[in-house]
Amino acid sequence: MPIEQDYRPGLEGVIASETSLSFLDVDAEEIVIRGYDLIELATKVSYLDIVGLLLDGKLPNEAERESLEKDLKAEYDIPEAVISILKALPKDTHAMDALRTGISALAGFDKELEDRSREANRRKAIRLLAKVPAIVANSYHIKMGKSPIEPRKDLSYSANFLYMITGRVPSESEAKAFDQSLMVYSEHEMPNSTFAARVIASTQSDLYGALTGSVASLKGTLHGGANEAVMKMLLEAGDQSQIEPLIMKKLKNKERIMGFGHRVYMKKMDPRAQLMKQALLKLADEKGRHDLYEMCEIGEDVMRREKGLYPNLDYYAAPVYYLLDIPIDLYTPVFLAARTVGISAHVIEQHENNRLFRPRIRYMGPRNLHPRRS
Numbered sequence: 286m287p288i289e290q291d292y293r294p295g296l297e298g299v300i301a302s303e304t305s306l307s308f309l310d311v312d313a314e315e316i317v318i319r320g321y322d323l324i325e326l327a328t329k330v331s332y333l334d335i336v337g338l339l340l341d342g343k344l345p346n347e348a349e350r351e352s353l354e355k356d357l358k359a360e361y362d363i364p365e366a367v368i369s370i371l372k373a374l375p376k377d378t379h380a381m382d383a384l385r386t387g388i389s390a391l392a393g394f395d396k397e398l399e400d401r402s403r404e405a406n407r408r409k410a411i412r413l414l415a416k417v418p419a420i421v422a423n424s425y426h427i428k429m430g431k432s433p434i435e436p437r438k439d440l441s442y443s444a445n446f447l448y449m450i451t452g453r454v455p456s457e458s459e460a461k462a463f464d465q466s467l468m469v470y471s472e473h474e475m476p477n478s479t480f481a482a483r484v485i486a487s488t489q490s491d492l493y494g495a496l497t498g499s500v501a502s503l504k505g506t507l508h509g510g511a512n513e514a515v516m517k518m519l520l521e522a523g524d525q526s527q528i529e530p531l532i533m534k535k536l537k538n539k540e541r542i543m544g545f546g547h548r549v550y551m552k553k554m555d556p557r558a559q560l561m562k563q564a565l566l567k568l569a570d571e572k573g574r575h576d577l578y579e580m581c582e583i584g585e586d587v588m589r590r591e592k593g594l595y596p597n598l599d600y601y602a603a604p605v606y607y608l609l610d611i612p613i614d615l616y617t618p619v620f621l622a623a624r625t626v627g628i629s630a631h632v633i634e635q636h637e638n639n640r641l642f643r644p645r646i647r648y649m650g651p652r653n654l655h656p657r658r659s
């Protein structure tokens with residue numbers, strides 16, 4: 286094959302894999318998850334249903350859902366040694382680095398680590414889904430000099446996750462908003478972090494290693510790190526009157542405005558952002574914070590007018606997490622926790638139908654140089 290052919294910077298538009306998991310149908314404005322529309326799912330089912338759908342290929346019935354929840358709860362505990370490792374980290378360790386370390390450390394405790402079969406990979410995915418929320422929440426508490434919070438098995442999976450973060454049992458509407466955010470973050474075709482996981486898995490490396498690579502990818506502000514950056518920008522603005530001048534100042538300085546633009550949606554609104562915008566409106570009304578909603582809407586209008594850019598999911602997920610009392614440092618770790626199921630399903634698929642990723646490169650350096658003889 287000629288080496289010059291088909292170079293696309295950033296692999297834009299390149300088909301890198303076949304998958305039965307998901308597809309962004311931009312023209313139809315639909316995020317297809319195993320045949321279902323993600324936005325419809327997010328209004329009708331709950332996160333555990335999407336976990337079942339992604340891992341097992343079909344929406345679970347009542348009994349299957351209960352069994353899934355039971356399996357997850359049976360795996361909630363994290364080894365004491367992993368807690369000790371988290372305690373040994375410097376206090377200024379980034380939350381995503383702590384999460385990466387925690388997931389990496391868990392690998393050694395999984396007796397099925399080297400089994401690449403679908404069944405073993407599914408069991409590992411369940412263990413990760415059970416333990417990642419505890420690592421997310423408790424690495425933060427440890428960093429803040431507090432004691433880890435034990436999971437509560439009497440709460441639903443997502444209510445327990447939010448409880449472990451805030452130390453407060455969420456209200457029904459808070460738990461629902463959080464569950465919905467986990468659903469919209471659960472799977473999104475081939476973002477950088479999923480691609481990173483598939484590349485790692487394609488060497489026949491293991492699920493923990495692939496997920497660890499994804500954490501590093503997701504940390505970046507062009508990807509998952511954007512949700513934290515959005516909230517920092519909203520707080521910097523402070524109120525509705527200051528968001529427009531702040532965005533204008535940033536644009537004048539050629540800064541990117543976090544939470545806007547997307548490689549695939551380009552000049553369309555991310556359908557997930559629309560759903561989170563509705564969730565924000567509901568929470569803002571309940572909590573008397575309509576000002577925050579208005580500030581976000583003004584920012585959205587300014588970016589449409591100035592750049593023709595639309596919000597992505599991170600723009601509206603950030604203020605939702607703020608109103609749920611989630612510390613800003615944990616917004617990206619929560620994204621990773623929600624995406625653990627999608628990434629695991631991709632690794633399962635990669636292991637089942639594998640070809641090593643090994644692209645070529647366009648060489649731009651010199652040729653025909655020779656070392657000077659000594």
Ligand SMILES: CC(=O)SCCNC(=O)CCNC(=O)[C@H](O)C(C)(C)COP(=O)(O)OP(=O)(O)OC[C@H]1O[C@@H](n2cnc3c(N)ncnc32)[C@H](O)[C@@H]1OP(=O)(O)O
Binds near residue numbers: 508509547597
């Ligand atoms: C859930 C998620 O992970 S969604 C992504 C979250 N990330 C962010 O929100 C970060 C902000 N957004 C961005 O940086 C970009 O929109 C990306 C990285 C997400 C996608 O961008 P790409 O497809 O790589 O487009 P690219 O970076 O080439 O930008 C194209 C043009 O739009 C501009 N642009 C894109 N996004 C933004 C933005 N958020 N603010 C200002 N300008 C932007 C670029 O400056 C560039 O302009 P130019 O052609 O005049 O130089």
Ligand SMILES: O=C([O-])CC(=O)C(=O)O
Binds near residue numbers: 473475477508548598
């Ligand atoms: O698809 C992408 O490139 C980024 C994104 O929105 C996600 O991972 O949810």
